[in-house]
Amino acid sequence: MATSPILDEMIRRVVGGDLEAFAEIIRVCQRPVRAWIVSRCPPGGDADDVAQQTFVAAFKRIDDYQIGTDFRAWLFTIARYQLMAECTRLKRMADYHSRYLPHALSQELDRRTEGVAESPTRLTHLRECLQSVESNAREILDLRYGKELPLAEIAERSNRSVAAIKKHLFVLRQKLHDCVEKKFAGEAV
């Protein structure tokens, strides 16, 4: 897919050394790139740093991009290589798999990273599915994922046990997963 004429014009300005234009490109592209990196980034990796390195590398190589081709695909390819480098770094740390990430899951993430990199459809579906979550359940998700509170604090705030919160989160994730899968299945029909 070719890049829009407006984006191509911004890229021409970046090639000319215009950092404002580059800032605009980051503004436009950072969310899908970050989302893809976040979804594939293994524990211990810094997804935002990988995203930042992606844009820095893109700026340094902007001459390599051919105006009129698919800029987003070019950018995602850089993101994929940056993430692969980060994964390699993590794996070279002693005991990484026995302490942080089961090896089988690491290989599964590698396999997914090596595939086509693009704005994750799973995120779109997940956002839609979040709309249908009841308010008290949404509150638990906000505390866990939005505020990143420890489970003990979430339990205290909601007058429940840690075990109950764990169970509730598991059920919520499963419901969201089922909802996302239904949307994928609907797309395939």
Add this chain to the structure above:
Amino acid sequence: MSQQFEELWTRFLEGELNEEGLASLQDLLASDSDLLRHAGDLYEEHRLLGFALQPFDDQQFVDDTVSIVENDSRQFVGDVLSELRGRSGKLVPQGMTRGWQQSFLAFALAVSILFAGGLAWFFVSRANQPTGGNLYTQSTEQHYIATVLLEDNCIWRASNSPSEGRRLSSQMLDLESGLAVIRFDGGAELVMTGETSLLLHSAGSAELLLGDVVVRAEEEAEGFTLTTPTSEVIDLGTEFAVKVNRIGDTEVHVLDGEVSYRSIDTEDELAKILPAGEGIAINKSGRPRAVPMNSPRFQEFIRRVNPRSRSDLLTAYEGFNYSPGILPLRDSVVGTGWAGPWRKRLPKERKFPATGSSPDYFEIVHGEMNVTWPVPGGRLGSLKLPGGGVYYLRPMADPIRLNQDGVVFFSLMVRETERRTDRDRPRERLRLTLRSSDDFDGQSISFGHGPGYRPTVRTGAGISHTSPLVLPAEQTTLWIGKIVARQSGEDEIYFRVYGEMDVLDYAEPATWHVVTRDVELDANLDLILLSSEGKTARLVDELRIGPTWRSVAPILENAE
């Protein structure tokens, strides 16, 4: 989905799973491919929930990223100016100019400065103007996928022949003779012998065009793919040999486990499994036929080479081989590769920290280091660093040049006399730092530990890379560091600490305690700084600096 998976998965996502739990989760996922795919989906959704629900300052991200690019740009212009200034300086050798020479050199200097200023204006103005040509030269950044572990009598066809410890990108390796061992970042290790042409594709794949290789791809390296002119061989957790002759015919011999193979460029695209002890030959027509399995094992090749220590390659060595007792610093002149004796910090170097209690002498002790590695003379002289804040420097004759492509290893033996665990967080630190005499407080690389006794690499400006592992207490440890310097692109720094029970292999380890990221340095590091802070005394010994693992690591050699 089982109750066990539910419990393990929830604890995994909450970061509560210990090593035993992770092993159980690994077993569950490895035995059920559907569950593994499901776990992959759940993991993605878990991460995306954080992405969707966490507040994120988009503008801050944009500003920070642009700021990095701007700093890189200024650095580039600064480097150009500094280079030109350096050349200008060399135009005026002291005491050698007079008369017309002075006039000419003054003119040349003025032209250089004008040129430098013009160039700076050119770059800066173009960085700020929306029009014009390219600001940057084409990037030479590369993606590294493998490391050379061992070389034995190698003759390579290419002029940029790889050497031990060197990182490799996707490239052709043309070996004329000798033996080389390559470790791919995916974990597979490959030995190539004699005339061999191997094209490295990725961290998990390569193409053998000619010659003999043996691949060992155990556990985590499973799935390594080797293609040849006639076939594709995929490792299924095993060891196998592949031979390709000059017309491209291929032989596959399975030494352990099993491999999947298939002919390429034929209609039959189905892969077949070849078990251990069997061999297969595939010619250009793609027809496989059984052949006797007749390849030596990976370890057999290593045993034949019998890799030995290469202390002859050391660029600097300090064994503190002095008589026990007090040694004035001015007499600390033994060792090799040094440009002078040890000394205390000069006044201009006393900034971080400004004070110290370093005596004007060394205390040399014998027999206090428990040496479990084959270190000749390791039980003899050691340096005892007293409690307090002590700082000693020694200039190296051969600086570590971070602005050039190269690999440097160091090792140091350290004896911790006491592990303090007081609640008031004792400020116990020991560091080996590489600094520059031209810019002492500028770029540096420091290996050591802080109050948490965790291996740490510091790369100046307060940037630390710390391992979660705690150093073994009150024993002798062996510190080994590796610096992969690059003229262009990211430098890589590795650090690993070995305990008394650890045996060092013939080649560098696959994993390290500290692996840095986003480090780009270009200093000339010509000073070694030993810093010991805290209340406890420490022993240090056997400081080695060299270009390869074998030059600094006390490896166990076969007695032949």
